[in-house]
Amino acid sequence: MIKRSASAPAQHISAAQAAAMVKSGDWLDYGVSLCQPDVFDKALAARASELSNVKIRNCLSMKPRAVLDADPEGAHFHWFSWHFSGYDRKKHDAGRCNYLPLNLGEVPDYYRRFLAPVDVVIFKCCPMDDNGFFNFSAANLWHRAVLERARIVIVEVTENNPYVFGTDNGVHFSEVDYIIEGDAQLPTELPNPPPNDIDRAVARLITAEINDGDCLQIGIGGMPNAVCTLLLESGAKNLGVHTEMMTDGIGALYKAGRITGEHKNLNPGKIAYTFALGSAELYETLNCNSDFECWPVDYTNSPHIIMQNNNVVSINNTTQIDLQGQAASETDGHRHISGTGGQLQFVRGAYASKNGKSFICLASTYDKKGERRSRIVLNLTAGNVVTTPRSDVMYVVTEFGLVCLKGKSVAERALALISIAHPDFRAGLEQQAFEHGLIPRGVSF
Numbered sequence: 001m002i003k004r005s006a007s008a009p010a011q012h013i014s015a016a017q018a019a020a021m022v023k024s025g026d027w028l029d030y031g032v033s034l035c036q037p038d039v040f041d042k043a044l045a046a047r048a049s050e051l052s053n054v055k056i057r058n059c060l061s062m063k064p065r066a067v068l069d070a071d072p073e074g075a076h077f078h079w080f081s082w083h084f085s086g087y088d089r090k091k092h093d094a095g096r097c098n099y100l101p102l103n104l105g106e107v108p109d110y111y112r113r114f115l116a117p118v119d120v121v122i123f124k125c126c127p128m129d130d131n132g133f134f135n136f137s138a139a140n141l142w143h144r145a146v147l148e149r150a151r152i153v154i155v156e157v158t159e160n161n162p163y164v165f166g167t168d169n170g171v172h173f174s175e176v177d178y179i180i181e182g183d184a185q186l187p188t189e190l191p192n193p194p195p196n197d198i199d200r201a202v203a204r205l206i207t208a209e210i211n212d213g214d215c216l217q218i219g220i221g222g223m224p225n226a227v228c229t230l231l232l233e234s235g236a237k238n239l240g241v242h243t244e245m246m247t248d249g250i251g252a253l254y255k256a257g258r259i260t261g262e263h264k265n266l267n268p269g270k271i272a273y274t275f276a277l278g279s280a281e282l283y284e285t286l287n288c289n290s291d292f293e294c295w296p297v298d299y300t301n302s303p304h305i306i307m308q309n310n311n312v313v314s315i316n317n318t319t320q321i322d323l324q325g326q327a328a329s330e331t332d333g334h335r336h337i338s339g340t341g342g343q344l345q346f347v348r349g350a351y352a353s354k355n356g357k358s359f360i361c362l363a364s365t366y367d368k369k370g371e372r373r374s375r376i377v378l379n380l381t382a383g384n385v386v387t388t389p390r391s392d393v394m395y396v397v398t399e400f401g402l403v404c405l406k407g408k409s410v411a412e413r414a415l416a417l418i419s420i421a422h423p424d425f426r427a428g429l430e431q432q433a434f435e436h437g438l439i440p441r442g443v444s445f
Helices: 015-019 039-045 086-093 104-114 143-148 197-207 222-234 248-255 280-286 343-352 410-419 423-435
Strands: 027-032 054-059 077-081 097-099 118-125 133-135 150-157 170-172 178-181 215-218 271-273 292-294 312-317 320-322 357-361 365-368 371-374 395-398 401-404
Touching (some): 015 178, 039 150, 039 178, 086 097, 104 143, 118 133, 118 170, 143 150, 143 170, 197 222, 197 357, 197 401, 215 222, 222 248, 222 312, 248 280, 312 343, 401 410
Parallel strands (some): 027 054, 027 118, 054 077, 077 097, 118 150, 150 178, 215 312, 271 292, 312 357, 357 395
Antiparallel strands (some): 133 170, 365 371
């Protein structure tokens, strides 16, 4: 941990003065989503021609970054992301963003054990509260660990981010070197498109497996959000939540009175999460609401903690699964599209939970260049990264059914997955499975 002088109180400076502290070769940290700075980013972009090899770590950029716009060829700034947003993905496609592989819940440990000290950290925070803390808002994750390893700590103060309760969800005035005034931008909203027919078909199969009192983890995407919509319609009650991402779907269940958390062993009566992305309505729901607790990601995502709640139900998307059950959820060949996130950790935590269940869901097909293709395949696309190994996958769900792979042989797995593939692809998949020895001829189950 880098020691700070108690005799040197934080100074109020301009964004230009803060950006002037950055030197060529420095490592900077912008934090995650709602914590990413804006006025500092613009001030640093104005210095592009003066700097070289400045490396910036970030996660889930929800708006364009001035440093990248000012340096389209990458001569001055380099962008490293722990998880891609749509914006980060576009920059990766343009050769301007590089992915950092992880299990999301391990990142605080990466900063403390494996990464060199950060030269400058800049987080957007709420104004200082009565206890002298600048609240991180709805993005806790690994921010405390970054601060412990930073040579210079700068906070960019904004009035518009929600103030949220939680553990270690802020930085004290005594730990800050410099304070700059932010702008009046509202927190970026994440659109929530309505679920389509396939989303709802998958969600119906999953919600049939959810019981009153279960503890939910809901991932990002149309299918997990559709589960929340159908849970509202089903009348499920007394649910708990211990999740990575706070979503609009969870917010709607809370406002409908379906989430009480009374059966949770950890944080009973509270909704535990590590970051939120969604609508202005969601941010308003979280603002100064003591029913929600924003925790560091090594608390929300570590399997040995997740498992301490009973009846954990983990729901996540994938983009492709092979006939042995390997789920590839973050790449399209060598093109990175999102990130590992907490999927694997929640799959493992849910399995270890008493009576826990994990669901990996996907549409059976997708269109590429006008051609319909199966998401259930003999072999993963060349270059695809396995997010959840076959040994960890429990339930797999498409609009055509739900199967459990635990305890099944390779042959049984292949047959089970073929049974929930699109009917147009089943015969071809079965023939491929026979040809490659996944299903022995003459065996029946």
